[in-house]
Amino acid sequence: MRFPEDFLHYVWQFRSFDFNELKTTTNEDLKILKPGLLNKNAGPDFSHAKIKIGETLWAGNVEIHLKSSDWLKHNHQIDLSYENVILHVVFENDAIIKRIDGTILPVLELKNRIPDALIEKYASLFLTLTDFPCSAQIRNVDGFIVNSFLSRTLLERFEVKTNAVLENLNELNGNWDETFYRFIARNFGFKVNALPFELFSKAISQNIYAKHKDNAFQIEALVFGTAGFLSGQFEEEYPQKLQGEFKYLRKKYKIKPLEVSIWKFMRMRPQNFPTIRLAQFAALIVKANHLFSKVMTIKDTLSLRSLFENLPVNEYWKTHYHFKKEAQPVTTQIGKTSIDNILLNTVALFLFAYGKHTDTQFYISRAIKLLENLPAEKNAITDKFVEAGLKIDNAFASQGILQLKKQYCDQKKCLSCGIGIKILKQA
Structure with a gap:
């Protein structure tokens, strides 16, 4: 099965591969002390990693590709920001890569180190034709894990909506009353x-x-x-x-x-x-x-x-x-x-937005409490999650579900989803 680099990011970040007798492709002993921090911006994939190659301790960045030759395809060989890469982690080593200064870049090949069960679990998520990838597995995920991630997606959803509120607020020269009036009017149109x-x-x-x-x-x-x-x-x-x-x-x-x-x-x-x-x-x-x-x-x-x-x-x-x-x-x-x-959609949102804008936790907490006191939304999306075995008790959870579906499930971002990661860890 061909998979995206994100899968290898997951494998590296959570060390989901065989650690026995690790060696580079040039047969040097390799120890991973710290895999580093995932970088979601431009530059190498992981920063602040610590590894030991032979008797030398290295600290720096780790870059991950499906094939070693992808380094050249992405033009990293002429990018100074990749000079501090201490290890190239690849699924398949198909080329010798050198840094700008001419030194050979150490490579760890994962081709025969990733468990078949993990790859199969990944395939079961990404190749599913159901409404959302983990529809068959989500009922088996601990409720604490699910609720924790829904808290995150709820906050993500309200952060996005808050940006729209603040854009209107700026247009109306900071007039909260008029901004609220416009949003509640729109809400009346459903x-x-x-x-x-x-x-x-x-x-x-x-x-x-x-x-x-x-x-x-x-x-x-x-x-x-x-x-x-x-x-x-x-x-x-x-x-x-x-x-x-x-x-x-x-x-x-x-x-x-x-x-x-x-x-x-x-x-x-x-x-x-x-x-x-x-x-x-x-x-x-x-x-x-x-x-x-x-x-x-x-x-x-x-x-x-x-x-x-x-x-x-x-x-x-x-x-x-x-x-x-x-x-x-x-x-x-x-x-x-x-x-x-x-x-x-209006009152809770404005409590949240006002709290964010004024850095007042009191209003953010009121918004969250209001969502917890409102019944869960019932629609085609939430119905599918309920059918899959998920318990949706209030609007806090249903709003989290809507964001989860839109930003993670629909885009197959299981490797960035706390629920998806938990399912893969169970492989």
Whole structure:
């Protein structure tokens, strides 16, 4: 079987090969005192290694290749950063390699030293056609190992998301309230209408709402007008009044409404229509303007969830899906699953991002605790891991699973995964 260099990195790092009577390819005795530290940046693969060749103790770098000739293919022979390589570890020695100064580079060949069982285990991971490489083995991995690595992947996921938050924060000159407003608006669109909601939040600042915080009708007019739903002719009194109110407010604040065509209604249940979501969003603004400040002070999950419950949605939406005609009664409140989605994807994220940005562990800990108190997400990805025998108790674990699948399983990075490494060690 042909395998990538990463496999040899694993074999060298964890010394997963036969150590008996080690010798270089020139028949000199070899002892590995320290394999060194894996280098994920440019330069030799391992640094700070210590080895003994014959009677000489060496300290420096180790370079790993499938074949000795790869040294030449990669042009290391003209790269000064490789002059401090003290050992060339290869699967197959097919060429004599010299340093720039003309000295022969010592080589350890691993071709007949890697256990067949390890290679077979590696093949079983990388050649699998299942949803993720270790689907058949993960149930046998100690829960502590799995949970420890999911903690790492969860933090990786939130670090990436935090970068997006900080980019927006910088664009808005450090305004956390406005940044939070934009992200929670996007969250209200969920997957289908996330982009229209994001564009909507950029078209009208929440500071405009603050000037009308005591007038729910004006806030509703601002929301639906900016979203583009108040153009055309209406037969009912409520949209007619909204249209008239927005005509004045639009001119006052120089608002440029969105094109109504960007909103998606197809293949959605009525309670998920963008018109219903916008009505809920307007009610949230009425109930709690400048949400970020409130989120930062509320410490328990129940109180955070209550911010999004019992919203004062206009009675009109109890019998309407849109402005055109009356319909069968529909719930106007945000469902528990949707609220949990908002708490996970916006509230927890901003607690984490704020903690990172201000170097305040208190907020990071609050974010993690919130994730631990939220139910696990249920989707096609988490379902596959549950079927494979994994226990996913909360959103902390399910978020870790999503990052694990995207950044490790899908990219076959089992050799960088704590779970994959454990499985290989069991070979």
